[in-house]
Amino acid sequence: xxxxxxxxxxxxxxxxxxxxxxxxxxxxxxxxxxxxxxxxxxxxxxxxxxxxxxxxxxxxxxxxxxxxxxxxxxxxxxxxxxxxxxxxxxxxxxxxxxxxxxxxxxxxxxxxxxxxxxxxxxxxxxxxxxxxxxxxxxxxxxxxxxxxxxxxxxxxxxxxxxxxxxxxxxxxxxxxxxxxxxxxxxxxxxxxxxxxxxxxxxxxxxxxxxxxxxxxxxxxxxxxxxxxxxxxxxxxxxxxxxxxxxxxxxxxxxxxxxxxxxxxxxxxxxxxxxxxxxxxxxxxxxxxxxxxxxxxxxxxxxxxxxxxxxxxxxxxxxxxxxxxxxxxxxxxxxxxxxxxxxxxxxxxxxxxxxxxxxxxxxxxxxxxxxxxxxxxxxxxxxxxxxxxxxxxxxxxxxxxxxxxxxxxxxxxxxxxxxxxxxxxxxxxxxxxxxxxxxxxxxxxxxxxxxxxxxxxxxxxxxxxxxxxxxxxxxxxxxxxxxxxxxxxxxxxxxxxxxxxxxxxxxxxxxxxxxxxxxxxxxxxxxxxxxxxxxxxxxxxxxxxxxxxxxxxxxxxxxxxxxxxxxxxxxxxxxxxxxxxxxxxxxxxxxxxxxxxxxxxxxxxxxxxxxxxxxxxxxxxxxxxxxxxxxxxxxxxxxxxxxxxxxxxxxxxxxxxxxxxxxxxxxxxxxxxxxxxxxxxxxxxxxxxxxxxxxxxxxxxxxxxxxxxxxxxxxxxxxxxxxxxxxxxxxxxxxxxxxxxxxxxxxxxxxxxxxxxxxxxxxxxxxxxxxxxxxxxxxxxxxxxxxxxxxxxxxxxxxxxxxxxxxxxxxxxxxxxxxxxxxxxxxxxxxxxxxxxxxxx
Numbered sequence: 004x005x006x007x008x009x010x011x012x013x014x015x016x017x018x019x020x021x022x023x024x025x026x027x028x029x030x031x032x033x034x035x036x037x038x039x040x041x042x043x044x045x046x047x048x049x050x051x052x053x054x055x056x057x058x059x060x061x062x063x064x065x066x067x068x069x070x071x072x073x074x075x076x077x078x079x080x081x082x083x084x085x086x087x088x089x090x091x092x093x094x095x096x097x098x099x100x101x102x103x104x105x106x107x108x109x110x111x112x113x114x115x116x117x118x119x120x121x122x123x124x125x126x127x128x129x130x131x132x133x134x135x136x137x138x139x140x141x142x143x144x145x146x147x148x149x150x151x152x153x154x155x156x157x158x159x160x161x162x163x164x165x166x167x168x169x170x171x172x173x174x175x176x177x178x179x180x181x182x183x184x185x186x187x188x189x190x191x192x193x194x195x196x197x198x199x200x201x202x203x204x205x206x207x208x209x210x211x212x213x214x215x216x217x218x219x220x221x222x223x224x225x226x227x228x229x230x231x232x233x234x235x236x237x238x239x240x241x242x243x244x245x246x247x248x249x250x251x252x253x254x255x256x257x258x259x260x261x262x263x264x265x266x267x268x269x270x271x272x273x274x275x276x277x278x279x280x281x282x283x284x285x286x287x288x289x290x291x292x293x294x295x296x297x298x299x300x301x302x303x304x305x306x307x308x309x310x311x312x313x314x315x316x317x318x319x320x321x322x323x324x325x326x327x328x329x330x331x332x333x334x335x336x337x338x339x340x341x342x343x344x345x346x347x348x349x350x351x352x353x354x355x356x357x358x359x360x361x362x363x364x365x366x367x368x369x370x371x372x373x374x375x376x377x378x379x380x381x382x383x384x385x386x387x388x389x390x391x392x393x394x395x396x397x398x399x400x401x402x403x404x405x406x407x408x409x410x411x412x413x414x415x416x417x418x419x420x421x422x423x424x425x426x427x428x429x430x431x432x433x434x435x436x437x438x439x440x441x442x443x444x445x446x447x448x449x450x451x452x453x454x455x456x457x458x459x460x461x462x463x464x465x466x467x468x469x470x471x472x473x474x475x476x477x478x479x480x481x482x483x484x485x486x487x488x489x490x491x492x493x494x495x496x497x498x499x500x501x502x503x504x505x506x507x508x509x510x511x512x513x514x515x516x517x518x519x520x521x522x523x524x525x526x527x528x529x530x531x532x533x534x535x536x537x538x539x540x541x542x543x544x545x546x547x548x549x550x551x552x553x554x555x556x557x558x559x560x561x562x563x564x565x566x567x568x569x570x571x572x573x574x575x576x577x578x579x580x581x582x583x584x585x586x587x588x589x590x591x592x593x594x595x596x597x598x599x600x601x602x603x604x605x606x607x608x609x610x611x612x613x614x615x616x617x618x619x620x621x622x623x624x625x626x627x628x629x630x631x632x633x634x635x636x637x638x639x640x641x642x643x644x645x646x647x648x649x650x651x652x653x654x655x656x657x658x659x660x661x662x663x664x665x666x667x668x669x670x671x672x673x674x675x676x677x678x679x680x681x682x683x684x685x686x687x688x689x690x691x692x693x694x695x696x697x698x699x700x701x702x703x704x705x706x707x708x709x710x711x712x713x714x715x716x717x718x719x720x721x722x723x724x725x726x727x728x729x730x731x732x733x734x735x736x737x738x739x740x741x742x743x744x745x746x747x748x749x750x751x752x753x754x755x756x757x758x759x760x761x762x763x764x765x766x767x768x769x770x771x772x773x774x775x776x777x778x779x780x781x782x783x784x785x786x787x788x789x790x791x792x793x794x795x796x797x798x799x800x801x802x803x804x805x806x807x808x809x810x811x812x813x814x815x816x817x818x819x820x821x822x823x824x825x826x827x828x829x830x831x832x833x834x835x836x837x838x839x840x841x842x843x
Contacts, residue, residue: 017169025162032154035096039143042095046128046141054081054127054139057089059115061108061840064101071828073108074101077115081127083134090127090137094144104147104225109840111140116841149221157217199267199376205258212250219243260375263292269378271365278349278385283342284365286378290335300327301341302366303380305349307359307397317362318545320397321346339367348396351384357398406532406552407570409577425572430579436504437583439576441565443497450494457487481616489612492516496608501563503528503583508553509600510563515608521561522600527553528584533573536566549573551580648672656684661695674703681711682720689722689738692731697722697738707743719750727755730762732770745774752784753793760790760806763799768806778811787817788826795823795839798832807842814843 058078065071077093093111102108118125130136223240266289276282284301305321327341350356352363363382367375395401427442460483475484493516502509508528512519536550548566551573555561563580567573645653652672655663668674676684685705688696701707711720720728723743726735735755739745748754756776759767768790772778781787791813794802803823807813816822821829824843827836 013172014169017165017172020165021162021169023162024158025166028154028157028159028162031158032151032156033159036148036151036155038097039095039148043141043143045130046095046138049128049130049137049141050083051126051128052081052083053124054079054090056115056119056125059112059119061112062101072101072103075108075112075115077111077139079115079125079127079139081129081137083129083137086134088129088135088137090135092136092138094138094140095142096144096147102147102150104144104150107144107147113840113843115139146225149224152221153218157214160213160217199264199269199378201257201261201264201376205254205261208250208254208257212247212254215243215250216247219247264288264376265291267292267376269365271378271380275381275383276345277383278345279347280385281342281344282380282382283340284378284380286339286365286367287332288337288339292336298370299329299337299339299375300368301325301339302368303341303343303345304364304366304377305346305397306362306364307356307399308362309359311358316545341365345382347385349382349384350395352380352382354384357395357400359399402535402547406534409531409533409551409574409581411529411578411581424575425567428567428576436502437587438503439501439564439579441499441501443494443499443565446494446497450491453487453491453494457484457491460484460487485612485616488615489516492608492611499565501580503580503587505587506600508563508580508584510561514606515611516606517603518606519603520601521555523553523555523561523563525584525587527555528581530554531563531577531581533570533577551577645676649676652676652684653678656687656696659691659693659696661693661699664696665699668699668703672703674700674705675709682725683709683711683722685709685722686711686720686725689731689734690725690729692726692729692734694731694734694737697734701737701741707738707741708747710749718753721747721749723747724749724753724755724758727758727764727767727771728762730759730764730767732764732767735767736770745771745776748784750784752782754780756780756790757782757788757793760794760799760802761797763794763797763802765801765805768802772809778806778809779815781817786819786821789815789817789823791815792817792821792823792826795827795832795835796830798827798830798835800835800838803835803838813839 056077056079058076060076062074062076063071064074075093076091078089078091080087080089082088094107115125117123125139127137127139128141219240223244226237226240268287270285272283272285273280282303284303286301288299303323303325304319306317307320308317323343323346325341325343327339330338330340332338349363350361352361354361363380364377365380366377369375427444429440429442431438431440460480475481493514496513496515498511498513500511502511503525506522507525508523510521510523530553532552533549534552536548538545538547540546546568547570548568549570549572550562550566551564552560552562564573564576567576648667648670649672651670652664652667653676655661655667674684678684678687683705685697685700685707686709688700707723708721711718721743723735723738723745724747726738735743745755754776756768756771756778757780759771768778779789779791781789791803791806791811792815794806803813813823822843824836824839827839
C-alpha cells in the first residue's frame with residue numbers, strides 16, 4: 004500500500020512538471036521561436052516594392068504590476084504584378100503580438116507616422132508566390148529571440164525530464180513481497196567493482212550549468228542590446244554571465260576528469276569492514292589517468308553529512324592515513340594498494356550520529372592533498388561497541404562545551420607543537436616580561452565596514468554632496484551617526500596582548516573606548532585548556548577557531564587568547580605560554596597576583612564620541628539661530644516656542660493677510676521665523692507668489708538666501724527656488740534684486756531652471772535663459788536629470804515645446820540611461836510621453 008501511495012505522489016508530481024513546463028516551453032518558446040526562424044528563412048526570396056502608409060497606431064497595454072507592453076499596428080498599400088494590394092504585417096512575428104523587449108514597436112511607429120505625414124514611401128517585402136503576403140521588416144529581432152531561448156530550451160528541457168521520470172515510474176515493477184525491485188545487485192555483494200564519485204557527476208553539473216546559462220546569457224544579450232537599459236542593470240546581469248562562464252569551465256574540467264578516470268576499478272577486502280579491524284583497499288587506474296607520471300596515495304576518511312540543511316553540507320571529521328604502494332600495470336596504468344586500521348569506535352556507514360549521516364570513503368589524493376575521486380566503503384560498527392550509549396567524538400554540539408587539556412611532557416622540556424606557529428601572533432620580550440600580541444585583522448575589517456555603512460547612510464539620505472555635509476536631526480539619524488563611528492573607533496584601535504611576567508600572566512584587551520585587564524597565577528600556565536570559540540563557513544569549508552583558557556585565583560575561567568585557527572594553533576600557543584613561565588620561574592619571584600590589577604573600564608575615546616555627538620546636535624542649532632533668530636533646543640517643535648507676535652506673523656501668512664503681516668512685523672515679529680516644516684516665512688510666501696508679503700518681509704530684514712535644512716526630509720530649497728517652483732516670475736525677480744543667488748542649488752542639485760521647468764513657467768525659463776542660465780544642466784547629486792526630464796515627469800508640454808524650439812536635446816539620458824520619454828512614463832504623463840515619442 005505504501006509503495007502505491009508513494010508511486011502515485013511521484014507520478015502526480017512529475018506529471019504536473021511535465022505538463023506545466025512542457026506546455027510553457029512549447030507555446031512561449033519553441034513555437035514562436037520556430038515560427039520566427041522559419042519566416043526569416045522564407046523571407047530571403049521575397050521582393051522589395053515601394054508602399055504607401057495609410058494608417059499606423061501604437062497600442063499600449065498596461066500590466067497588473069505597472070509594466071506596459073506595446074504593439075505597433077500598420078495599414079499600407081503596395082502594388083505587385085499590376086495588382087493593388089494592402090497589408091498590415093510589420094515584422095516576422097504574427098500581427099497582434101505585444102511585448103516590451105527593446106523599443107522596436109516605438110521606432111517603427113515613429114517611422115511609419117513620419118512617412119505618412121510627409122508622404123514618403125516605405126519598403127514592402129512581398130512574397131512572389133502569394134503577393135497578398137507581405138511585411139515591412141524582414142530582420143530578426145535578436146533581443147526578442149534571446150528572450151524566448153530560456154523558454155524554448157530550459158523550460159522544455161525540464162518538461163521532457165519530468166516526462167521521462169513519469170515514464171520510468173509508470174513502468175517500474177514491484178516485487179511479490181511488496182518491495183520495490185532493485186535496479187541491480189549491490190556491487191560489493193556481487194564481487195564487482197564499486198562506482199566512483201565521478202560517475203554521473205558530469206551530467207548533473209552540465210544540467211545545472213545549461214539551466215543557468217540558458218537563462219543568464221539570453222537575459223544578458225537582451226539587456227546589453229537595449230540602449231535604454233541602465234549601466235547598473237547591465238553590470239548586474241554581467242555578474243550572472245561571469246558565473247555562467249565559470250560554471251562552463253568547471254563542467255568542462257569535470258568532464259575531462261571523468262574521461263581520464265573512466266575504466267578505473269576499486270575493491271576492498273573484507274567487503275564489509277568492521278570497526279577495529281584492518282581493511283585493504285585496491286584501486287586500478289587506466290593509462291589515460293597518468294598514474295605512472297605522478298605520485299598518488301589513498302586515504303580512509305569519515306565524513307558527516309547534514310541532510311537536514313539545504314544542499315546537505317558535509318565535513319570530514321576523521322582521516323586514517325596509511326602507506327600506499329603504487330605499481331605499474333601491463334596496460335600502462337597503475338595499481339594502488341593501501342592497508343588501513345578502521346577505528347574501534349567507527350559507526351556504520353549510512354548510520355545517523357548526532358543528527359548527521361555517516362559516510363566512510365576511500366579517497367584518491369594527489370601529491371598536494373587534493374581529492375581526485377572517492378569510493379564509499381560499507382564500514383560496519385563492531386558488535387561489541389555499544390554505539391547507542393557511547394559518546395560521539397565528533398558531535399558538533401558537544402564540541403562547543405568540551406574543554407581539552409593542553410598536555411605537557413613529563414620531562415623538563417615541552418613537546419614542540421606539530422602545527423606551525425599560528426599566523427598573526429607575534430612574540431616579543433623585554434626586561435619586564437615575555438609578550439604575545441595577537442592580530443586583530445577581523446576587527447579592522449569590521450571597522451572599515453562600519454565606516455562604509457556610515458558613508459552609505461550619508462549618500463542615501465543626501466547628507467553628503469555639493470552642498471557640504473548636513474548633520475542628521477532625527478533621533479535615528481543621530482544614533483547611526485554616533486554608533487557607527489564609535490564602533491569603528493573601537494574596532495580599529497583594538498589591541499590584545501598576553502604578558503608573562505614576575506607577577507603572573509596578564510591579559511590586556513584595550514581600545515580607545517574600553518580597557519580590560521585580567522590576571523591569573525603563573526602556575527596556572529601548567530594546566531591550560533583550549534575550547535572551541537566559534538567557527539566560520541559550513542560543511543567541508545568549515546573552519547573552527549579555538550581559544551586558550553586558564554583558571555584564575557578564585558577558580559574562574561579566564562580566556563587568554565582570541566580565536567585561533569584550529570586546535571593545533573591553540574595548543575602551540577598554550578605550549579609557548581607554559582614554556583615561558585617555566586623558563587622565568589627560576590629567575591623571578593613566585594607568581595602572585597597584585598591587588599587592584601584587574602579592571603574593566605571605559606577609555607578616553609568616549610570623549611571623542613561625546614564631542615562628535617555634541618557637534619552633530621549643537622552645530623546645526625547654532626547655524627539656525629544665526630540665520631533664523633529662534634530655535635527650539637532639544638528638538639522641541641518651533642510652534643510651541645513662538646512668541647505671541649511671532650504667532651501673529653505666522654497666522655497672517657497662513658491667512659494671506661498683508662496688513663496683519665505688516666502689523667506683526669512692525670510689532671517686532673521675526674522676519675526669518677521658521678515653520679515646523681523648516682521653511683521660513685519668506686519661502687512660504689514666495690511659493691504662493693504673494694509679492695506684497697515678499698516685499699514686506701524683505702524690508703523687515705528677511706534673508707533671501709536662507710536654506711531649508713532643518714529636517715532631513717527637506718530638499719534644502721531657498722525662497723528663490725520656491726518662487727520658480729511655483730511659477731512666479733515677478734516674485735523671483737524681486738528676490739534676485741534683493742540679493743538671492745541664481746546659483747542656488749538644493750540637496751538634489753536642482754537649480755532655478757529645474758524648478759521653473761517643473762512649474763511649466765515658460766516666462767521664467769525665458770528670463771533665466773536671458774540671464775545666462777543653462778537649460779540642459781544635469782543634477783549630479785540626484786540621477787543626473789535635466790530640466791527637460793523634470794518637465795516631462797510633470798507633464799509640462801508648453802515648457803517642452805519651448806525647450807525644443809530653443810534647441811534643447813530632449814533625447815539626452817541620465818545616469819541610468821533614461822531619457823525624457825522614460826521620465827514622462829514614470830510620471831504617468833501620457834500626453835507628454837506621446838508628444839515626446841513622436842519627436843524623438
